[in-house]
Amino acid sequence: MTHPFFNLYSHGFARVAVGVPECRVADPAFNAEQTILLARQAADGGAVLVAFPELGLSAYTCDDLFHQRALLRECELALQRIVEASAGINAALIVGLPVLVEHQLFNCAVVVAGGKIQGVVPKSYLPNYWEFYEARQFSSADCAATPLVSLLxxxxxxxxDLLFEIESIPFFRFHAEICEDVWVPIPPSSF
Structure with a gap:
């Protein structure tokens, strides 16, 4: 048996991975399978947290397809597949998808671990310059009127403002921010 001193988690460190799966535009089922494949590889390599791309289940470039109920329904089914698979993956996963909440569409990071959704983090700062026009499709996190959402x-x-914990790793907590939220002057993590 290895002495706890030689375990990196005993010293406040955590192995975190970034997964960039093959992605098809508006094909959430395919994208979910690719996400699960990389999640298993990362967990087998010792990662306890695996982050995936923004809107990775739908693909970022869906534009007005984000307003199609069929795409949103397929994204939920893809998320359900990932949630089910996460029961056998020893890591927390952060996956990106559009989430409809009270008639508003949000660009979200969904944290999944142990066969459950741990929470949903909506993007706060939506870029609207150059080729980016997210405000056309999505609402900002500050437009959200509820602290809970019904999902699956x-x-x-x-x-x-959510903080997440992985019970199997003492003192390991994390927060999720999406793209633009990280580099604005006052990111959501400041609060």
Whole structure:
């Protein structure tokens, strides 16, 4: 048996991975399978947290397709597949997808671990310059009127201020921010 001193988690460190799966535009089922494949590889390599691309289940470039109920429904089914698979993956996963909440569409990072959705983090700062026009499709996190969202039949925390823990790793907590949220002068993590 290895002495706890030689375990990096005993010293406040965590192995985090970034997964960039092959992605097809508006094909959430395919994108979910690619995400699961990389999640398993990362967890087998010792990662306890695996982050995936913004809007990785739908693909970022869906533009007005984001307003199609069929795409949103397929994204939820893809998320359900990832949630089910996460029961056998020893890591927390952060996956990106559009989420409809009270008639508003949000660009979200969904944290999944142990076969459950741990929470949903909406993007706060939506870029609207050059080739980016996210405000056309999405609402900002500050427009959200509820701290809970119903997703896959469960009420889960919803907000840009969520902190997450992995019970199997003492003192490991993390927060999720999406793209532009990280580099604005006052990011959501400041609050």
């Amino acid at each position: 039949g469960a009420e889960v925390p919803f907000g840009a």
